[in-house]
Amino acid sequence: GEDVEQSLFLSVREGDSSVINCTYTDSSSTYLYWYKQEPGAGLQLLTYIFSNMDMKQDQRLTVLLNKKDKHLSLRIADTQTGDSAIYFCAEGVRANDYKLSFGAGTTVTVRA
Amino acid sequence: GAVVSQHPSRVICKSGTSVKIECRSLDFQATTMFWYRQFPKQSLMLMATSNEGSKATYEQGVEKDKFLINHASLTLSTLTVTSAHPEDSSFYICSARGTGTSGTYEQYFGPGTRLTVT
Numbered sequence: 597g598e599d600v601e602q603s604l605f606l607s608v609r610e611g612d613s614s615v616i617n618c619t620y621t622d623s624s625s626t627y628l629y630w631y632k633q634e635p636g637a638g639l640q641l642l643t644y645i646f647s648n649m650d651m652k653q654d655q656r657l658t659v660l661l662n663k664k665d666k667h668l669s670l671r672i673a674d675t676q677t678g679d680s681a682i683y684f685c686a687e688g689v690r691a692n693d694y695k696l697s698f699g700a701g702t703t704v705t706v707r708a
Numbered sequence: 709g710a711v712v713s714q715h716p717s718r719v720i721c722k723s724g725t726s727v728k729i730e731c732r733s734l735d736f737q738a739t740t741m742f743w744y745r746q747f748p749k750q751s752l753m754l755m756a757t758s759n760e761g762s763k764a765t766y767e768q769g770v771e772k773d774k775f776l777i778n779h780a781s782l783t784l785s786t787l788t789v790t791s792a793h794p795e796d797s798s799f800y801i802c803s804a805r806g807t808g809t810s811g812t813y814e815q816y817f818g819p820g821t822r823l824t825v826t
């Protein structure tokens with residue numbers, strides 16, 4: 597089955613790094629995604645990683661995948677006030693035609 | 709990334725009326741589109757999956773006669789909320805998935821439609 601869990605809140609100081617964590621359950625052919633949602637808006641795809649990869653970096657974003665523990669993290673370097681948002685972790689499994697299962701979302705608050 | 713639009717962004721309607729929401733993929737062809745519902749401070753709940761030219765597949769507990777979905781072309785899907793009631797008030801978000809090796813696994817979301825039923 598698919599069950600994605602993530603912590604609900606994160607507060608970080610501007611300029612520091614943010615790390616958002618997520619766990620998932622399905623270890624088969626899986627894509628894992630990070631989306632960002634600002635108030636009143638849709639979801640913005642930030643990045644995604646396939647389950648046979650360990651790491652993916654894209655500018656300030658680094659995704660780390662620990663397959664053994666089924667743990668996914670998103671690190672945002674040099675966090676800015678514009679990074680304040682809700683971040684959703686999602687899993688897409690081949691057996692379910694890659695339909696996305698979402699975590700509850702982590703609300704990231706960046707303080708000056 | 710690819711762009712998905714939704715129209716309208718906000719709609720207020722009276723109880724008992726029907727409302728249509730459009731979802732368009734602007735710069736790619738979407739063989740599959742998804743409709744989600746999001747309650748305040750909650751995650752997204754998948755309502756249905758629509759494939760171009762075929763009937764939508766609804767998730768358990770979603771009334772297909774109430775939430776009519778049409779995916780008439782590779783760039784347009786519509787959700788019609790029929791006989792709307794106040795409990796249907798919500799934020800409705802669509803997403804679109806492309807074709808091709810990488811496009812199949814990238815799902816892009818629209819900006820959402822805020823429906824308020826009075």
